[in-house]
Amino acid sequence: MNSLHRRRSTLTSGPFRRLTTQWRTVAWLTLVWVALWGDLSWGNVVAGVVIACAVMVLLPLPSVATRGTARPWPVLVLLARFVSDLFTASFQVAALAVDPRRTAHGAVVGVRLRNPSDVYMTLTAELTSLVPGSLVIEAHRLTGMLYLHVLDVDQAGGIEKVRADTLALEARVLHAFATNDELRAAGLYQREDADPVAPRTGGGRPGRATGADEGTGT
Numbered sequence: 001m002n003s004l005h006r007r008r009s010t011l012t013s014g015p016f017r018r019l020t021t022q023w024r025t026v027a028w029l030t031l032v033w034v035a036l037w038g039d040l041s042w043g044n045v046v047a048g049v050v051i052a053c054a055v056m057v058l059l060p061l062p063s064v065a066t067r068g069t070a071r072p073w074p075v076l077v078l079l080a081r082f083v084s085d086l087f088t089a090s091f092q093v094a095a096l097a098v099d100p101r102r103t104a105h106g107a108v109v110g111v112r113l114r115n116p117s118d119v120y121m122t123l124t125a126e127l128t129s130l131v132p133g134s135l136v137i138e139a140h141r142l143t144g145m146l147y148l149h150v151l152d153v154d155q156a157g158g159i160e161k162v163r164a165d166t167l168a169l170e171a172r173v174l175h176a177f178a179t180n181d182e183l184r185a186a187g188l189y190q191r192e193d194a195d196p197v198a199p200r201t202g203g204g205r206p207g208r209a210t211g212a213d214e215g216t217g218t
Contacts, residue, residue, distance in 0.1 A: 026052040067179050068119065074176040081172060085131050092155055093132040107153040108137070111166045114186035115174060116144025123177070124170045134162075 026049065033048030034040055096102055113121060118141060125136040125146055133156070138147040148162065156162050171188055183189035 022056060026056060029055060068177040068182070069179065071176055074172065078172045078176045081169075082127055082130075089132045089134075093151065096152055096155065104152040105154050107150050107159060107162075109148045109150055109153070109159050109162045109166075111146045111148065111163050113144040113146060113170050114167070114188070115170070115178065115182055116141060117182070120170065120173055120178065121146070123173045124166070127169060127173070128166060 029052035030045065030048035033051055034044055037044055096104055113124060115121075121139060121141060121144065125139055128134055128146070128148060129136045133151040135149045136146055137149050139145070146166065148166065150156050150162055153159060153162065156165075171186075174183055174186055174188055175190075178186070178188075180189060
């Protein structure tokens with residue numbers, strides 16, 4: 001009886017549970033394998049499944065604990081502002097590239113985020129890097145610091161404007177996905193941010209006060 005219980009526990013925990021809960025990742029890796037080989041055959045599909053399962057078991061990604069919840073209206077605001085910034089920055093970079101009279105003055109700017117959660121830091125960094133003219137070159141998860149390379153700091157409005165824009169982006173991310181407690185810790189909580197459902201329990205780190213390191217010109 002005890003051996004049967006141990007066998008069931010093994011199948012519902014560790015690598016076996018990872019495979020059953022992340023079957024979408026296995027399917028995606030299999031699709032990538034088949035696409036790379038360019039051969040849609042049973043043998044190639046089976047080989048892709050085996051390789052995908054081996055990757056999931058031998059090279060597991062660390063789990064990221066989050067208690068967040070999505071708020072529809074702030075999510076729409078976040079996406080709309082991102083699209084607007086994307087088009088605006090694209091035209092600005094294009095104008096800088098075709099105008100021989102203008103010289104870009106690049107800079108590396110450090111920004112300390114309010115909440116150093118892995119999820120929110122990643123979202124902020126990715127959305128920042130997707131906008132032309134700015135690129136996150138380093139992120140410190142323990143301190144909540146992002147280091148951005150700005151193509152033309154003068155065109156961006158200066159170092160302080162870059163920091164303010166980055167913190168404003170983080171605020172939109174937090175309003176869209178953070179819990180009430182996380183918003184309060186970041187000093188961003190508003191009554192309209194009340195979660196539509198009770199937040200799920202899980203890990204997370206408290207927010208930090210806003211701050212920034214000095215930018216360095218390049």
